Every structure is written in C-alpha cells, then in structure tokens.
Amino acid sequence: MTGPRRAVITGIGVVAPGEVGTKAFWSLLTEGRTATRPISAFDATGFRSRIAAECDFDPVREGLDPREIRRMDRSAQFAVVAAREALADSGWEPDSGPADRVAVAIGSAVGATVGLEDEYVVVSDVARQWVVDHRYAMPHLYGYLVPSSTAAEVAWLVGAEGPVTMVSDGCTSGLDSVGHALGLIEDDLADVVISGATDAPISPISVACFDAIKATSPNNAEPESASRPFDRRRDGFVLGEGAAIFVIEEREAARRRGAHIYAEIAGFANRGNAYHMTGLRPDGREMAEAIRVAMDAARLAPADIGYINAHGSGTRQNDRHETAAFKRSLGEHAYRVPVSSIKSMVGHSLGAIGSIEIAACALALEHQVIPPTANLRTADPECDLDYTPLTARRLRLDTVLTVGSGFGGFQSAMLLTSPRRAA
Structure with a gap:
C-alpha cells in the first residue's frame, strides 16, 4: 500500500x-x-x-x-x-x-x-x-x-x-x-x-x-x-x-528523477469571515482557524513553526488582526517565533504577492535565512511579537508558515517544510 x-x-x-x-x-x-x-x-x-x-x-x-x-x-x-x-x-x-x-x-x-x-x-x-x-x-x-x-x-x-x-x-x-x-x-x-x-x-x-x-x-x-x-x-x-x-x-x-527540492507544501487551508468587504475583526479568528486547519493537515504543532511570513500589508487594521491571529492559533509560541513582512521591500502586488511570499519562504528554507521587516523602527505597542526589524536573521529552519488576507474576508495559510524534515 x-x-x-x-x-x-x-x-x-x-x-x-x-x-x-x-x-x-x-x-x-x-x-x-x-x-x-x-x-x-x-x-x-x-x-x-x-x-x-x-x-x-x-x-x-x-x-x-x-x-x-x-x-x-x-x-x-x-x-x-x-x-x-x-x-x-x-x-x-x-x-x-x-x-x-x-x-x-x-x-x-x-x-x-x-x-x-x-x-x-x-x-x-x-x-x-x-x-x-x-x-x-x-x-x-x-x-x-x-x-x-x-x-x-x-x-x-x-x-x-x-x-x-x-x-x-x-x-x-x-x-x-x-x-x-x-x-x-x-x-x-x-x-x-x-x-x-x-x-x-x-x-x-x-x-x-x-x-x-x-x-x-x-x-x-x-x-x-x-x-x-x-x-x-x-x-x-x-x-x-x-x-x-x-x-x-x-x-x-x-x-x-533526482530533482532538487526546495520545500514540501505540507499543509494549506483557507477561510472566509463573512463580515465585511474590506474590514477585519480585530480578534483574527478566521485567520487563526485557517492556520489551525493547515497545521492539522500538515500534522504539525505550533512549536514546530520556525518562521512566519506575515501578510503585513502596513495598515493598522491588518497588523492588529494578524497579531491576534498568531497569538490565537499558536499560543505562547507566537511570542517566540520570528515574523516578518516582505511587503516592506516589494510592496503589495495584490494577487501575486502570496506566491512571491511563498518563493521567499522556500528560499528562506533553502538558505536558512529569514528576511527582515524593513522600515520597522518605531514598534507599535499593539503589535508585540518579534517582527524581525531591519536586518535579516540566520536561523535553523525546518518549517515556515505564510499567510494571506484579502478584501471580501478571505484568509489563507500555508505551511512549507524543509526536505531535511521529511528525511
């Protein structure tokens, strides 16, 4: 079998x-x-x-x-x-x-x-x-x-x-x-x-x-x-x-065929908030649920996640929503895992950005480096996690989480794992 x-x-x-x-x-x-x-x-x-x-x-x-x-x-x-x-x-x-x-x-x-x-x-x-x-x-x-x-x-x-x-x-x-x-x-x-x-x-x-x-x-x-x-x-x-x-x-x-493997797509889930065309609930419940279901599909626990690539659009509403979602889905581990937003460097390319962020996550696993959140100089007290300000960080990585949030209430989460983990 x-x-x-x-x-x-x-x-x-x-x-x-x-x-x-x-x-x-x-x-x-x-x-x-x-x-x-x-x-x-x-x-x-x-x-x-x-x-x-x-x-x-x-x-x-x-x-x-x-x-x-x-x-x-x-x-x-x-x-x-x-x-x-x-x-x-x-x-x-x-x-x-x-x-x-x-x-x-x-x-x-x-x-x-x-x-x-x-x-x-x-x-x-x-x-x-x-x-x-x-x-x-x-x-x-x-x-x-x-x-x-x-x-x-x-x-x-x-x-x-x-x-x-x-x-x-x-x-x-x-x-x-x-x-x-x-x-x-x-x-x-x-x-x-x-x-x-x-x-x-x-x-x-x-x-x-x-x-x-x-x-x-x-x-x-x-x-x-x-x-x-x-x-x-x-x-x-x-x-x-x-x-x-x-x-x-x-x-x-x-x-x-002896292909080089960057990452395995270990889990994926999406949810809708049925709430507002452009608005987000501050508790992050729907994104947290997408993260939870993706972790279940990948058979991973919060402690397994080594890096989070945030949606990180740069609006107060989104940043509060994501921060709450990470805490809700990962518990205390949310305070220990580094998070960053590459939109600080490449902007928000709407539908394309989710794939561009997957590329960043696969490369982070490949090179064991997480990209920073550029321009993060004055921390928002409402966003009290480790958002990797200004400088890339070398870190042993086996699992990364990337998330997305879109108008209409769409929330998506994907987990990538290193080939080393599968081995």
Whole structure:
C-alpha cells in the first residue's frame, strides 16, 4: 500500500520589484533594501499616493518576441518569464511524461488591468466618447478581458493537457492557486503542476481605486520608507507588481528523477469571515482557524513553526488582526517565533504577492535565512511579537508558515517544510 501523495517545489521563477529573477529578488530581501519609488508607469500627478514598487522589466531583454509582447498583457508577460525561469531551475522537461498529467494553476487579482485600461483609452478617444468605437481595439482585447488567458499562456508554454485553472479571489490568489496545485497532486489528478500568480496593477484605475478608500500610503516624499508594516508610523500599503511561478511535483517522482527540492507544501487551508468587504475583526479568528486547519493537515504543532511570513500589508487594521491571529492559533509560541513582512521591500502586488511570499519562504528554507521587516523602527505597542526589524536573521529552519488576507474576508495559510524534515 502506498502512502499519501505529497507535493514539493522543485523550481522557482520570480519577477519582483527591482531587478528581475530569483537571485536578485533574494538579494534585495536579505539586504533589507526596498524597491519603492515614484511611479514611472504613468503620470501620477494629482493622485494621493504617487509611489509604487515597480519591476525593472523589459520584455525584449527577458526573451519575449514581438508577437508575444503584442499578444500578452504585462501581467501575462510576467507569468511566462517567471515560468521559463522556474522550468530551467527545476530541470523538468515538458515532454518528459504524459501531457494529461501536467496541470496549471495561476492566480491573479486584477488580470490584464494595464492592457484593458490602455485599450479603453484608445477606443473611447481618451474617455471623450461614452459609446466606444470597437474598430480601434487591438485584436487580442478579448484575451485581456478573460483572466484565464494568462493560465492558457503558461499551459501552452509547458504543453499542459491536464487541468488548467485561473484562481482569482483577491489578495489571497497567489496562496490559493498553489493550494489548488497541492490538491491536484494529492488527489492524483496531476503529477506536475506549474503554479503561482501574477499581477500588474500599477495603472491609473487601480491607483485611483485605492486612493479613494485611502488604503495606500501618501508618503510620497520618502518612498523608500513608505511601506512600514507593524510600525506605529505606518499610513497604508504600497502598491506593487510582479509574479512568482513554481514547478510543483509529486514528491516521489521528483526524488526518482533526482530533482532538487526546495520545500514540501505540507499543509494549506483557507477561510472566509463573512463580515465585511474590506474590514477585519480585530480578534483574527478566521485567520487563526485557517492556520489551525493547515497545521492539522500538515500534522504539525505550533512549536514546530520556525518562521512566519506575515501578510503585513502596513495598515493598522491588518497588523492588529494578524497579531491576534498568531497569538490565537499558536499560543505562547507566537511570542517566540520570528515574523516578518516582505511587503516592506516589494510592496503589495495584490494577487501575486502570496506566491512571491511563498518563493521567499522556500528560499528562506533553502538558505536558512529569514528576511527582515524593513522600515520597522518605531514598534507599535499593539503589535508585540518579534517582527524581525531591519536586518535579516540566520536561523535553523525546518518549517515556515505564510499567510494571506484579502478584501471580501478571505484568509489563507500555508505551511512549507524543509526536505531535511521529511528525511
């Protein structure tokens, strides 16, 4: 009798704010640098928040040809470039097994926002025409409109003929897509899943939406220090963009081919709060429940967790909610385990950030280093845990917890374990 099927990460590809690539991403995190700067993607004059964490992304330099660039929105370009890096990193060949055992699960909160907005400007004659003229639309506009087109691009890249899924549930999309990949492998519906998330929300419409609810930081004079999770001086999150894509394989098959394993996806759970579109209860009950169920699935106890990658958006509401959730789910161990938020360095890329944070967790296990919370200089007394201020920390790690929280009340938790622990 064989044991349960288990899923491992064997390849990582990252397009994150700052330089492109996993190596550059990890260097930025461990050095505690920030990628936040004045918005260059468009003229942000007149906006309340005029800063963002942008990717230094050139599609030509990253190997995309003119047809791919024309066909794909910026977010899809991110996903394909990250997927190519993940494939090269893993050494897995798309034609190495049955195509119907290869699946794709991609997350995104806002899909092709940049492409849709650019095309609207054209067909509406810069918003002067209420009834738009479709004759001026580019031929791939339908692909921009349908978020699943990004998952299809990745599926074409790898020749996947198994389940192909787009997960779009706001800011937990990047966690939930990888959670879905875990389920596909556990349920024997796929042997390999190319999974992760992508978003490119730095556009006038997205910035205006967050301006309207005053969720983003207006600290335009000091963009590098604007993202300050768990700091008493925080005044909102910083919008970001990017993607992280993984090659996720059934563990025994990965071992047989001699693949390098970064981490095992040991447990995953999500919950909803059925409470408020943007609000969070201060007691953190729903996030705590997601953490508890994920620990049960992984057969882990609170004391097993060596590091927590927090959602850490940099809003007072979120920081209080998370702090309470960690205490509620982990008990006294919450005061002993280090926590940090990489959003302090790469901003909040909405649906993509959950996967970018999974990449950070897998790399933390690989290198035995936890990234810091940059800009945390004035501790908030309501957030009284060890939030790893300013400087990365070398630490023996076997298990990490990463969590996400999204508008609509979504709460997700995932546990990654080191291959050493499995051995």
